[in-house]
Amino acid sequence: MAGFANKYKRLKKSTRTNISAYGLVIILFVVALTMQSTGAISNSLSGQLVPICTYIVMALSLNLTVGFLGELSLGHAGFMSVGAFSGVIAAVSLQSSMGSGPLLLLVAMIIGGLFAGIAGLIIGIPVLRLRGDYLAIVTLAFGEIIKNIMNCLYVGVDMGGLHFSLKSVNDLGMENGKIIINGPQGAVGIPKLATLTAGFILILFALFIVLNLINSKTGRAVTAIRDNRIAAESVGIGVTKYKLTTFIISAVLAGMAGALYAMNFSTVAAKKFDFNTSILILVFVVLGGMGNIVGSIVATTILYMLPEILREFADYRMLLYAIVLIIVMIATNSEKAIQFRDSVMAKLSSKKRKSQNDSETKEAVNNE
Amino acid sequence: GSSSESSGSGDGGNGSSSALKIGGIGPVTGAAAIYGQAVKNGAQIAVDEINEKGDLQFELKFEDDENDAEKSVNAYNKLKDWGMQVSLGSVTTQPCIAVSTEINNDHIFALTPSASSTDVLGGQPDADGNVSIARKECMFQMCFTDPNQGVASATYIKEKNLGSKIAVIYNNSDAYSTGIYQKFKAKAKELGLDIVCAKTFTDDSANDFTSQLNEAKDAGADLLFLPIYYTPASMILAQANKMKYEPKIFSVDGMDGILTLDNFDKSLAEDVMLLTPFTADATDDLTQNFVKTYKEKYEDTPNQFAADAYDCVYAIYEAAKKASVTADMSASDICDKLIAEFTSSDFTFSGLTGNNVSWSDTGEVSKEPKGMVIKNGVYVGM
Amino acid sequence: MNMTLVSNLINGISLGSVYAIIALGYTMVYGIAKMLNFAHGDVIMVGAYMCFCSMTYLSLPPIVSILIAMVVCTLLGVIVEVLAYRPLRKASSLAVLITAIGVSYLLQNAALLIWGSAPKTFSSVVPFGSVSLFNGDLIITGESIVTVAACVVIMICLTVFTKKSRMGKAMRAVSEDKDAAQLMGINVNKTIAITFAIGSALAAIAGVLLCSAYPALTPTTGSMPGIKAFTAAVFGGIGSIPGAMIGGVLLGVIEIFSKSYISSELADAIVFGVLIVVLLVKPTGLLGKKITEKV
Amino acid sequence: MSKMVPLPSKSIVPERDVNKPPILETNHLGIDFGGLTAVDDLTLAVGRTEIAGLIGPNGAGKTTVFNLLTNVYQPTRGDIMLDGVSTSKKSTAQVNKMGIARTFQNIRLFGHMSVLDNVKVGLHNLTKENLAVCLTHLFGYRKTEKQANEQALEYLDFFGMADMANFPAGSLPYGAQRRLEIARALATKPSIILLDEPAAGMNPSETAELMNNIRRIRDNFQIAVMLIEHDMNLVMNICEGICVLDHGKVIAKGTPDEIKSNPTVIEAYLGKKNDKKVEAKEGETNAES
Amino acid sequence: MLKVDNINVYYGQIHALKDISLEVHPDEIVALIGANGAGKTTTLHTISGLLRTKTGSITLMGEDITHIKADKLVSKGLAHVPEGRHVFLQMTVQENLEMGAYTNSAYTKDGILDVFNRFPRLKHRRNQIAGTLSGGEQQMLAMGRALMSQPKLLMLDEPSMGLAPILVQQIFDIITELHKSGTTVLLVEQNAEMALQIADRAYVLESGRIKLSGTGKELASSDEIKKAYLGG
Ligand SMILES: Nc1ncnc2c1ncn2[C@@H]1O[C@H](COP(=O)(O)OP(=O)(O)OP(=O)(O)O)[C@@H](O)[C@H]1O
Ligand SMILES: Nc1ncnc2c1ncn2[C@@H]1O[C@H](COP(=O)(O)OP(=O)(O)OP(=O)(O)O)[C@@H](O)[C@H]1O
Numbered sequence A: 001m002a003g004f005a006n007k008y009k010r011l012k013k014s015t016r017t018n019i020s021a022y023g024l025v026i027i028l029f030v031v032a033l034t035m036q037s038t039g040a041i042s043n044s045l046s047g048q049l050v051p052i053c054t055y056i057v058m059a060l061s062l063n064l065t066v067g068f069l070g071e072l073s074l075g076h077a078g079f080m081s082v083g084a085f086s087g088v089i090a091a092v093s094l095q096s097s098m099g100s101g102p103l104l105l106l107v108a109m110i111i112g113g114l115f116a117g118i119a120g121l122i123i124g125i126p127v128l129r130l131r132g133d134y135l136a137i138v139t140l141a142f143g144e145i146i147k148n149i150m151n152c153l154y155v156g157v158d159m160g161g162l163h164f165s166l167k168s169v170n171d172l173g174m175e176n177g178k179i180i181i182n183g184p185q186g187a188v189g190i191p192k193l194a195t196l197t198a199g200f201i202l203i204l205f206a207l208f209i210v211l212n213l214i215n216s217k218t219g220r221a222v223t224a225i226r227d228n229r230i231a232a233e234s235v236g237i238g239v240t241k242y243k244l245t246t247f248i249i250s251a252v253l254a255g256m257a258g259a260l261y262a263m264n265f266s267t268v269a270a271k272k273f274d275f276n277t278s279i280l281i282l283v284f285v286v287l288g289g290m291g292n293i294v295g296s297i298v299a300t301t302i303l304y305m306l307p308e309i310l311r312e313f314a315d316y317r318m319l320l321y322a323i324v325l326i327i328v329m330i331a332t333n334s335e336k337a338i339q340f341r342d343s344v345m346a347k348l349s350s351k352k353r354k355s356q357n358d359s360e361t362k363e364a365v366n367n368e
Numbered sequence B: 001g002s003s004s005e006s007s008g009s010g011d012g013g014n015g016s017s018s019a020l021k022i023g024g025i026g027p028v029t030g031a032a033a034i035y036g037q038a039v040k041n042g043a044q045i046a047v048d049e050i051n052e053k054g055d056l057q058f059e060l061k062f063e064d065d066e067n068d069a070e071k072s073v074n075a076y077n078k079l080k081d082w083g084m085q086v087s088l089g090s091v092t093t094q095p096c097i098a099v100s101t102e103i104n105n106d107h108i109f110a111l112t113p114s115a116s117s118t119d120v121l122g123g124q125p126d127a128d129g130n131v132s133i134a135r136k137e138c139m140f141q142m143c144f145t146d147p148n149q150g151v152a153s154a155t156y157i158k159e160k161n162l163g164s165k166i167a168v169i170y171n172n173s174d175a176y177s178t179g180i181y182q183k184f185k186a187k188a189k190e191l192g193l194d195i196v197c198a199k200t201f202t203d204d205s206a207n208d209f210t211s212q213l214n215e216a217k218d219a220g221a222d223l224l225f226l227p228i229y230y231t232p233a234s235m236i237l238a239q240a241n242k243m244k245y246e247p248k249i250f251s252v253d254g255m256d257g258i259l260t261l262d263n264f265d266k267s268l269a270e271d272v273m274l275l276t277p278f279t280a281d282a283t284d285d286l287t288q289n290f291v292k293t294y295k296e297k298y299e300d301t302p303n304q305f306a307a308d309a310y311d312c313v314y315a316i317y318e319a320a321k322k323a324s325v326t327a328d329m330s331a332s333d334i335c336d337k338l339i340a341e342f343t344s345s346d347f348t349f350s351g352l353t354g355n356n357v358s359w360s361d362t363g364e365v366s367k368e369p370k371g372m373v374i375k376n377g378v379y380v381g382m
Numbered sequence C: 001m002n003m004t005l006v007s008n009l010i011n012g013i014s015l016g017s018v019y020a021i022i023a024l025g026y027t028m029v030y031g032i033a034k035m036l037n038f039a040h041g042d043v044i045m046v047g048a049y050m051c052f053c054s055m056t057y058l059s060l061p062p063i064v065s066i067l068i069a070m071v072v073c074t075l076l077g078v079i080v081e082v083l084a085y086r087p088l089r090k091a092s093s094l095a096v097l098i099t100a101i102g103v104s105y106l107l108q109n110a111a112l113l114i115w116g117s118a119p120k121t122f123s124s125v126v127p128f129g130s131v132s133l134f135n136g137d138l139i140i141t142g143e144s145i146v147t148v149a150a151c152v153v154i155m156i157c158l159t160v161f162t163k164k165s166r167m168g169k170a171m172r173a174v175s176e177d178k179d180a181a182q183l184m185g186i187n188v189n190k191t192i193a194i195t196f197a198i199g200s201a202l203a204a205i206a207g208v209l210l211c212s213a214y215p216a217l218t219p220t221t222g223s224m225p226g227i228k229a230f231t232a233a234v235f236g237g238i239g240s241i242p243g244a245m246i247g248g249v250l251l252g253v254i255e256i257f258s259k260s261y262i263s264s265e266l267a268d269a270i271v272f273g274v275l276i277v278v279l280l281v282k283p284t285g286l287l288g289k290k291i292t293e294k295v
Numbered sequence D: 001m002s003k004m005v006p007l008p009s010k011s012i013v014p015e016r017d018v019n020k021p022p023i024l025e026t027n028h029l030g031i032d033f034g035g036l037t038a039v040d041d042l043t044l045a046v047g048r049t050e051i052a053g054l055i056g057p058n059g060a061g062k063t064t065v066f067n068l069l070t071n072v073y074q075p076t077r078g079d080i081m082l083d084g085v086s087t088s089k090k091s092t093a094q095v096n097k098m099g100i101a102r103t104f105q106n107i108r109l110f111g112h113m114s115v116l117d118n119v120k121v122g123l124h125n126l127t128k129e130n131l132a133v134c135l136t137h138l139f140g141y142r143k144t145e146k147q148a149n150e151q152a153l154e155y156l157d158f159f160g161m162a163d164m165a166n167f168p169a170g171s172l173p174y175g176a177q178r179r180l181e182i183a184r185a186l187a188t189k190p191s192i193i194l195l196d197e198p199a200a201g202m203n204p205s206e207t208a209e210l211m212n213n214i215r216r217i218r219d220n221f222q223i224a225v226m227l228i229e230h231d232m233n234l235v236m237n238i239c240e241g242i243c244v245l246d247h248g249k250v251i252a253k254g255t256p257d258e259i260k261s262n263p264t265v266i267e268a269y270l271g272k273k274n275d276k277k278v279e280a281k282e283g284e285t286n287a288e289s
Numbered sequence E: 001m002l003k004v005d006n007i008n009v010y011y012g013q014i015h016a017l018k019d020i021s022l023e024v025h026p027d028e029i030v031a032l033i034g035a036n037g038a039g040k041t042t043t044l045h046t047i048s049g050l051l052r053t054k055t056g057s058i059t060l061m062g063e064d065i066t067h068i069k070a071d072k073l074v075s076k077g078l079a080h081v082p083e084g085r086h087v088f089l090q091m092t093v094q095e096n097l098e099m100g101a102y103t104n105s106a107y108t109k110d111g112i113l114d115v116f117n118r119f120p121r122l123k124h125r126r127n128q129i130a131g132t133l134s135g136g137e138q139q140m141l142a143m144g145r146a147l148m149s150q151p152k153l154l155m156l157d158e159p160s161m162g163l164a165p166i167l168v169q170q171i172f173d174i175i176t177e178l179h180k181s182g183t184t185v186l187l188v189e190q191n192a193e194m195a196l197q198i199a200d201r202a203y204v205l206e207s208g209r210i211k212l213s214g215t216g217k218e219l220a221s222s223d224e225i226k227k228a229y230l231g232g
């Protein structure tokens, strides 16, 4: 065991991140799956599994934009929205020809990712020209615009194919068709295709993409741009190209997560993907640690379950949630807390050393 | 508001306790908290009263969903863990659509007090005959469906000849409001009513209505139809008043509660007409008792959400007794029995929101909307 | 002349002025403390509730109620600053942002527990009614007049304050370089606390005026105006006081006009769309200073 | 066109081809910031393997010239030719691909990345990894990464920094950071490298090492070097041609000896005392930092 | 005037200053020299209250200032020109100088005149945004700004960094002049040669410890110093 731990320590940092990220996800999945199949899981927890998967993918996706690209995005739920609705349209309209199975889900997720990617491209081109908080506000604006447009979107399908309208159901001009998206009422009657396994595979896919990306030439370029844009330009890195690439990849992942999300509930409405949802995902990312993949996964899981755990406190639970959030932020980020943590860590490690080799430590102390 | 919520044994099994477990879901925090809290309180009063009677015992657990479909499903799962046998669905429409699917899959009987969209029940075609969702047999509604109210409103206006030029302001980001409006529009066309202007707002812009009002005024509308909840409606009334624009105002059950608004200038609501199944000012004993208890317990005046919830619990109680449901039955068995009872032709129910109320097997309620007009700060029948 | 047009314009300016007052608070805090204080909108809500309570429950006159609201909000702002934001002075701006969101949730949920979810109808603090012009074709509400006037006065006061006063100068210095400001003898913590105090007092005024014009008061009253005002602040160039004013007013006018003449469904999309276009043409907002980064 | 160093120059590199056109030429280059003319009418040329110096008082416009050469700023007037090709309308990144690399007056490293990765970022345009390779880590990813690592290590080795490869760049001592910045610039395979005050903040022994390194860069990579420096010891010792700027204008051009004795330069830049010192203690330090 | 007694300063785990003690007497120029990362800047930051010391004490003109924060020290006569200048980049030259007189507003007008006399270059750029000044101009501005509080003890952190030879000379001339007009100076420099020339006394810092101290002349002629810092 100790030997293994040592070997693990000697690995390259990126390899270590990879192992712990994939390992964590696989272990969580196996545990959840066994619990689910043996029935040793509460309905409450079981019902949260797929949403947790989608939010983990959302957090990974946002971490790519915020943690790695270093650009604050306050409208990430917008991509989730695009993915969710395009996925729903695909699933509902293809349901009759493909049957509702994993393949339909896959197609829905791919189409969701594709359209979110297109949205990412359209939004990224103007947005990424801006800097800092201005960029943040424009992503917020785009998030609101997407929500607003989705709120006015009417889609239906009948024998003649898909019908779209931005006005009302009546303008769809359908005959005996099926309404897929009904403006502010959103989509109803979505086939429930999402499963824990699908969520797990999507997380693995997102991890694969994100981890590979950051440990590659593109990843280095992106990190370089974040650390020092001017220097990155001076060594021949086209800033826009790499920012846009990353942004689009992030959007695609968010779109796929959105499609999975929609397929887990029989209904989904544009309102869901608002500023608050964007912020929620941002909270996952920031609490997990910017650029920290494992952190994102852990923080998402814990923070998603927190309000459910706090249900016992009835009316006070959201108040408690807010207080926990503030305290955790201060405890993990304030100067004093960090100093305190460092000193505790120092003491712990020195104790460890002491137990290992008492006399040596003493000498060292004397020397100091 | 506080609740005297008894904690469940949580062993997930059915019938281990002597009380029938009723689960409710709704927003008790967040922007829509008012509706969830009203339902929670109304249902709790009914449960307390029924338990006093000493025969069939109820236990109510109410979970928060922040008016969010996802959280509503989470809350539903939590209630399942608790051992819920009968459900009150979910208070608001969107979450209830999501929850009703789960409920139907799990075969648990549900009677929602307030989620009024037809999609909650499923199986109902819209104006063009398009069906978006199949019938969920376990789902029943206590409130009018949205189309129902739209049609009723148009008919009422036509019959009583309330206005010749109609303007509508509705909440485009709200399923309830949009649902009523769409049906209203279709029916109005059929009846030859003239809608001169239809303007929308969203939850995010529910502050300033001057531009909508200006437009209605310019279009010469003499009747303003407001298929919306009373909070934005109160602002519309205030702003119209400031603009010195005084059309007749006709509204739906969402308007109920406007008179109970804290500090509201009741003169603004003078002559407002509305369709509502319940008024807190009604003089019958049932209503007066309910209002009194509610005020004592929650220091607030109940609105129709509370009344519908109260009725829901009583309807379930009566049906359960008739169908000889006992607390030790499984949720699925109870569901079968209650569906049979609710859809049987000889089951009717009288409560706060209507007399001789019955249900069809589509899950819709059939009760008479009451046309009310506000005179001197109180409701008067029209 | 088309009176509806004029009336819409006036309503837009009036709504915009409320945004502007909120935006001024945002801009102050952002400009000096360099943080997006997403809890600002909720301070507005608290201010409105305080004013409501002292008017309805204590039957105090409006002026006194406004003052009480301002005092409470000022205290609240400073307390939040000291307890939640000050420990994070050296942390990343995102950590502060998330904390601010936590504070926002906290205030909303605390208000929900204290005042309940049912809306309160706010009685206007404006003592006079509407002014009717052109035989009643054009009506200007008292609230509009007071809001616009208050907005202009506040903007002028703030501009003079930051440009001329000693504290104002200290604020500018702190906003640029906290360490250097300290070396000039400026107490950074005190300066930031005062900034929060001013911003929060403004929020109280904004809350009172907002609810006077749009009288339904709930625990979430401040959220959307908060976001809109934040947009307005960016629109005008965040950190710039006249910018916040112009941004707010323009935003209000665009909102009302797109509701009236384009589409009320898409009004918000249009507002945000205009913001994006403006930022693309002028990346730091209408009056924002260009950030000069010397290479 | 006037050459910065009159041809044939007193080149210390015998094989330099004086007949080839210069690598870098500027033509009446100028830029205004609002009312301020930061650089005006700058016309100069740098030979293929020349070490050229750009000196002048603070605020003379030296850094601005570098910013113009790398298209960080777009010139108000004039144009720049790199190896006979105009660089106008190009982005900084494109100019780098054309062959101009630089360092910065205030160090701009990628502080959170490792030393090795900093150089690998420099190798960016020479590493053949398309997006598909990046996302999948297939299609020869290992091979290209290995190559990149080896190349990067070579550059580090050149500056004796190979043993620091895995440290975060931000944690390096100051002198090493300066060297790393140069290594990163070199990794882009430029035909001319621009160094903005490379000796700033260095002590005399570090400076001596730097001088040596600059010569090695030129000899080894056969490229031109243009540097800005206030350390006259360094400038006078290694530059073959020097251009003196003041108020954005060229006030003198020539060999170190010519510059040292130019009264205008002494007046504007070197100062009387300093000048004496430079003469007196030639070869010794007169280090500025 | 200033007495630093056995201070130990940490950055998290890093022990940056180890038992540093030094003294500055009235009307002295004391130089603090040492290689990069020796801890010179840290020492100045600790004295001026921007950093805390774990142990030891700092006394300024007889008053214990160990726990006094930076902003209170300005009015006690301490001015610190930080490394990297830290001028207010978005303010004009004039505004920067006005900020310098924050605790000393009565002196603003005269002070600005005085600074412009010393640094005529700044006068021409008085309305330019400081962020666009060249390095040397910014250094002058930072010094000028510090002088606006009419300090008794002026601490300078590498004032000659990045300056043209002629300006380095000027800066050192100004320091000597300031000293003559009664300001005590604590000077941190990498440019050991120049610093030792004008310093009455000097301390040599190495890896967070005081390694040597003595008069400027002594140190300038010490072999050890010559080797390490003077390129000899
Ligand atoms: N972005 C800008 N906007 C306005 N003025 C600028 C800008 N960049 C530089 N300047 C001005 O141009 C002049 C030249 O600056 P530059 O940085 O090129 O000087 P330098 O010669 O490098 O000086 P130093 O040796 O001190 O670094 C300065 O007066 C500076 O104020
Ligand atoms: N903010 C910081 N966090 C961690 N370590 C630091 C920090 N600042 C300085 N150090 C470390 O403290 C030590 C002393 O640094 P300091 O800046 O005081 O040196 P210096 O003598 O001023 O050097 P220079 O000549 O480069 O200015 C160095 O080892 C440095 O790495």
Ligand SMILES: [Mg+2]
Binding pocket: D062, D063, D064, D105, E134, E135
């Ligand atoms: Mg320069």
Ligand SMILES: [Mg+2]
Binding pocket: E040, E041, E042, E083, E157
């Ligand atoms: Mg230093």
